[in-house]
Amino acid sequence: MVTKARQQKFAKHFERYDADSDGKIDQSDIDALINRWCDAFNIAPGSDKWRITIKRANRLWQDLQGHADANGDKVINLEEWISAHEDPRFVDEVAIPLAQLTFELGDTDGDGSISLSEWMTLQSISGVGQVDALKMFQALDHDGDGYISTDEHDAALREFFGSDDLQAAGTQLAGRL
Template structure:
């Protein structure tokens, strides 16, 4: 059973995925999110990056519904979402690959790391303030080299979904929690 902290994190993540803000997740929310990421990072619709993010968005939706849509409605409610989020296999098969695809798109210079500016560009479109993103960036940069590596990012994503530690760095992945 998730802790209160985990419930708040899951609901904040749900709200980020619910692009049209109608209180349920639908396939068009996920495709809209993929489009937003491509627009944010000026990824051309015919590029390999766009194809990858769109393919992963399609897979993300299929995996989300397979793991969460218990009433077979074609939509995912917050309660269905929350039930799936505490499963490590869902995080590793679904949430993490999509997050890493977004990381790769945000990594405009293909260095394998994100600069604070690359991270701010992506997070601002998701409704996270620059101050929140700077705090997130500083916490994620565990080796203090001025960049966030793919490994640091992946560890934070896993920690966001699976940790109930109130001091976990991963808690910052969706901005400040209420």
């Protein structure tokens, strides 16, 4: 059973992937987010990076649907989303790779880290306000170098999905609870 603390985090996280705010996640939500991120980071449609990104996003949608779509209706509702997090395979094979894909899109120069500017762009597209996005960035930038490294991000993801501590740095990935 997913704890109450995790339910809070996962419900807030669900909102970020529900691009049209209709209370469900379907392929159009994933497509809309990916297209917004590609547009924001000047990834040209038809480019190699765009094709790779779309292919990965489509595969992640299939994995998401396979793990979370309990009733087979090709949409994920909040209850299904939260229940899916009970399965460690969902977290490892779907949730974390989806978050890592967004991180990679934000890492425009491919140096394995995201600047504050890149972070703010990613978060604004996901509907996170500037103040919350800044708080997230500060909590995740453990070494205070002005960047979130892949290692810092991956540690935060593990903490987000695995911890009941609502004060933990990784919990900031949900935004304001």
